[in-house]
Amino acid sequence: MTHNALTDAQNKASMHFTGPALTLAIPGSGKTTLLIHRLIHLVEIHGIKPDSILTLTFSKASADDMARRYQEKFGHTEHHFKFMTIHKLAYSLYKSYLKSIDKQMVLLDDGGQKYQILNDIFKKRHHETLNEDDFETLSNQIGLIYNLMLKRDQTGGHEFDWEDIFDLAEDYHRYKRRHHLYDFDDMLISAIQILKKSPALRMNLKSKYRFIQVDEAQDTSKLQFEFIELLLGEEQNLFLVADDDQSIYGFRGAYPTYLLEFPSRNPDASLYYLSDNFRSDANIVFTASKLIEGNKQRFQKEMKPFHDAIIKPQIKVFDDLDKRNNYLAEQLIDQANSLDSVQTKAILYRNKVSAISIVDMLERNQQSFQIKDAPLREFAHWLLEDLIAFFTLAMIPQDLESFQRIAFKMNGYISREMLNYVKSNHRGRSIFSVLIEIPFLQDYQTKTQERLYDQFEQLKRLRPYDAIHYIETELGYLDYLKNNTSRLGLTMNYARTRLDAYKAIAKPLKSGFDFITRISSLKAFLQTNFANSNEAIVLSTIHGSKGLEFDEVYMIDVNPQIFPGFKAKENDALEEERRLFYVGLTRAKKKFELLHSEFINGSYNGNSLFIDELISQSLTEHTFNNVMGKSATSQK
């Protein structure tokens, strides 16, 4: 078999003509290749008109990628196949319907505008601001309600207050209707409604798209499947390509159960399997297949490597984030001086916050890169805003706004009464002078305020790295976080990961002012569009790396309570996290390294469940790159 020849399994599936079909495939087995060849077979063998075949993809990027790969492969552009996302299809359908009745709609911007609306709604019910983390969660939960078509009595799990989420979802819905605003889910719901209402429109579409192919069907939601089913003609020409082990959007309503039930609901369905991995070193394939066996709810699949085994996946252990980042910098900068052909390298992580110290490091080294899912909001995170308020108050002791932000988050024993006194009496003076003069304080309380004054004087003189440590310890910020973890919806490991990242950015800087300036320049730097650039170095969340491949993959921050996340105690959630790890691991062609810091923000990190699983099954090589006297390499 040459590199370009289809395997028998790929060929068999690509020859599928009419009727429902499901192809279950492993990572790197050529799903895209298969879909493209099927298009050609439909046209050239069966004489089907290209524009009557609709290929639905998960993202706009994959639709574009497929169109590009089709052209590269077959060189001709005269075939007008349709590649688009399910949302795009729903959008154009609903838009033309509205046009026909002389109405318009406004698309809601998924970032800032959505935050504003949800924040206003949240404030009305809870009398407090919706923080960044809770916004993500709420937005996902609302999406989940729509995409899984949940009713109030159908929600399970005690991790969220579903009654409250339903109330907020209803407020949000009413707001959108009042302002003629539509988000992605509305588009689908509205398209389904008009299709159900108009048999003529349905007939028209059924004959327009005689064949429908769906890529990445494991992440298609229940609502999306309902939409697709409405488009199917009598022949039920639905060709699904999926890997249930790569279903990673459960939190947004992915519905892989549809696939598991597909064979029994469609007894005539043809089933195909792709089990050759053309992407990765055999060691990576073996490791991935062993790891995913930890999941119970899955189709059993064979996984055969096409390439030889050269090097085992590595777990590299470092003392701390700083040493880890230095190692990463070496790996990435090597590239620039290398005479070999350019290697694509990805740094993958579970949460966006993991990117920020790497962005800082790469920008300082003037190393170009591209970033997917840019972590813009991380630079406006409340925890960072708190630190900035400490720095600002130290530099500008008259700043009432900063003081108000942190008054109850440090060990100054400030009461609401004291805060009110400061507000009415500071008149542009130093907050600390006002605190010291408060008439209703006992002597010992005044002494505390004098101590606070000295501490902020001290804070002003410290380099920002030491200053963050001082805020955490001497000013009691860590205690505040510890006492409020459950109310703030975070774990200490999560808070430590953030503080660690901010300290890494602060390390080379001299003053609090430099720190504040650096944060805003990194924010501005990220606002430039990196998503479309063609750089060989890619930073991405694992979610964002779906469907991509790289010569080398470095996975970072696989930490306890972070990955798998602390909410992943129940089986379903844990299985989804394991699938996410599996997606990250299977992006690598030649080299996979998991970079592990032994300490996060000065506290012992411990091993994540996934690291323990890899070690206990001897799936990886374990290397200590720290200076704590451990042997350089130990084969576990």
Ligand SMILES: Nc1ncnc2c1ncn2[C@@H]1O[C@H](COP(=O)(O)OP(=O)(O)OP(=O)(O)O)[C@@H](O)[C@H]1O
């Ligand atoms: N028959 C084949 N022989 C050799 N290489 C192939 C063959 N089919 C596909 N490939 C190559 O295998 C790699 C993976 O293919 P592709 O990206 O289509 O996989 P995939 O199944 O979509 O992967 P994933 O689900 O992990 O994103 C590509 O580099 C592709 O060119």
